[in-house]
Amino acid sequence: MSKNYPVLPWPAVPTPTPDEVYKGESDAAKEYALWLEANLRQSENFKKPEALNNIRVLDCTSMMIIGHWCSSLFSELGAEVIMVEPVGGDPLRKLSPFGRKEYMFTDEKTGEAVGPRFLAEARSKQSVTLDLTKPEGREMLKKLAMHADVIIENAPPGQWDEWGIGYRQLSQLNPRLIYCWVGQLGQWGPLKDKPGNLDPTAQAACGFVHGTGAPVAFGGTPTRSGWWMCDQVGGTGAAIGIITALYYRERVSGRGQFVEATGAAGVIRILDYNWGWYGVDGSIRPRYGNWDLAINIYAVNPCKDGQIMVGGGHDRLWFRIWRTVGKDRPELEQRIVEDQGLKVVTDRLPHYKQVETYTTLCDWMKDNTRLQGESKLQAEEVASGGVSFFDEVCEFPHYKYRGHVEVIDDVLYGKVLIGSSAFIGQKTPGRVKWIGRPTAYDNEDVYRRLLGFTKADMDGLKKRGVI
């Protein structure tokens, strides 16, 4: 058997069938859900058109996820995405957790090992190489730009402009081009990006890290996100900017424009009330661990076998939560519902009230596993769920049934389990066609198809180290 097949059988537990899922429900009760299934099931995706299949994107970014994430959203909706990588490939390809080679993915054709983070965002993209430090490479990029709707790059600020291939120059050549620069803090301004700025730079600079994790009093420190979160949020912002520019080009102007998106700007945009709060009374948002400053109950707390999330900010759910607790521990329910200081939703928010609430809740949860707690609370229609690890996530029946997690049986990389496209839709759903390509795999196709290069041209370029 090929070494490229997964070690684990997946799914380990069979995915539920529609009959099992809708068993015992009346026709009326399940009618809408079945209409949704008929219109949205991902198994039907390839019978449907793609929203963006007349768009070509050149993803010229490397070493960060922000640009690759952005171009993934385009490739999922049907755009042709070509990754333009430095000769030898994007350095991100070579990174795997703790440097462990055994976690990498190898394709059958070239034997090149690729780390999981790169591969996860190489979906349905082609790969070419091009050395932009060489004048000949830049001339080729100018020719490629004539064929592109979108270019995304993340070189140090001003680098491409200095090379004569920045927005100012390329927009002269191709006025319809949408040119997007992505980075951590920006290509202009006092804190503009320095070479070497990568994802946690934006996390640290935008206030996210200071606000994440437990307070000092609870033994906590400022904490970063476990993944390159700013890249993914900033890359989504970049994608909205680009799709908007495309829409505006077709509808109004006929011209492209300059787009800039950063990890910091993306996360500042979504750092809810940090800025309003500081503006109103000078407050610095504190860390609050797995609790919430603005909603009670809305938290993750320890239980018998891990942690469990319970949420119920308004009265309807608040009393259901305590009713659930009261079935096992009537005295705990009584303590809370009889407390005059907890009668009104907004009165429950001060810190000492949250301590009281969660101490009481944990007294019940300590005797319940995640599954027991979740089942009891869901019987009362309360939002709740255990903190899940990736073995559990991948086997979660709901996710398997809906195809959130899917196997791509790739011609080069074998079977790879991935998080599928989150763009579910009736007419133009997102989809993943192949998992990725080895470095320079598509040089022949792209340079012949777009630039008319012959085999001899390409041999020469290869010899000179341009591709």
Next chain:
Amino acid sequence: MAAMSFEEYCRDVFDPKKIFSKPEPLKGARFLSCTQYILGPSCANYLAELGAEVIKVELPRRGEPMRHTTPFNEPKLYPCSKWLPDVGTGLGFFGANHNEYFLSVDFHKPEGQEVMRMLGAKSDGVAENYRAGTFDRWGIGYRQLSQINPRIIYQWLGGFGGWGPGRKRASYDILGQAQGGCFSVTGWPLNKGGMPSKQTIWIMDYWGGMMGAFQIIACMYWRDHISGQGNFLEYSQVQGAQRHLSDCIAMYGRHGLVPQRFGNWDTLLSVHGIIGCGKSSYPDSKNPQELEVGYILVSAYTDADFAKLMKLIKKDNLATKYASHGERVKAESQYEIYPAIEEWAKDKTKEQVRDILTKEGINNQPVFNSKEVSTHEHFHLRGELEWLDDPSFGELQSQGPAFHLSESPPRHKWAFKPVGADNEYILGKLCGFSKTKIAKLEADGVI
């Protein structure tokens, strides 16, 4: 033209002061936002930033629950609505409702449903996050509105989605984070006293809304330039977590590996992590947030930078021992390297560490709190933070849009308005209702 430096050029084309002299890219598009909390509202909000006319439809009087959400129940903006002058709107509502028109409609009442059908007939799309099937039952879902208006783009956003074994489950942001997998890879490991941790922002909501907005605009592109057809979209917030962490899923699928949390360090690069400095930058402050010791990101993962860093902290033995990246990125190596850097930084503030590292050419970034971000000229200069002269609430500091466009930029006009503030304007303009009719609907509790 005299050659402008690249920096000057960028400052000019992205200058936030010039935004209002530029056109809006989604001008003329109209969306209804029948949404609550953050996921749905933020999705519609991103469209409003781009110039779409977004009509936020809330239940009369108290509006949606997010209005009653604010840190420690302290900061509020008054009034919540003209009916409730003594109730404020909490800042939880702040980040997800800019530029919108505020209409109050009770969807439960037949007259309210009729108003929704009249509005749906004239709209490009709807963002909606009631329990799946509820609007369909009320006769104002996609199946009914698309009969009236086949070009409508209807985006349902919610927790688990309207079909499948978990379809009846309620969800919130942190449930998506918890059960979707985000918690399991964030926070310190157990041997460092940590536990799985949430991202403090409601990221699966706010970012999920961005995904929804991207898909909506892509569908507008497909509708207006290719097919002429509307669309029905479903965004599941818990699915967002699996999409976000696809690399963890790939590792589980191939190797049975269950990725774990690794605190403030990085699993792919070393040194590339956040360290504690021993001293506070504001020892005389009365604010406990400022009395905390400082933290700083130190990035020296190349061989040359790592050698420089080890020389600087006088750990030449580590420089030799971990000369190759393959050696120093191992988990056990990181457990040795970071404490050594922290030992060196224990008598310094984050600014002192920053200055020393910068002088040596080592990449770094101090961890800023929300005051330091708010007062740093970088973010206000670029328009990522801004002071809004809000017509309802006066001077407010707000976040700016998430990205910059040179020709047709997104922008913020106002933060939000009280519940139903635009009832007369919207119902007069789109439904042709008279003053008398509007007064009657209000008296009947329909609006």
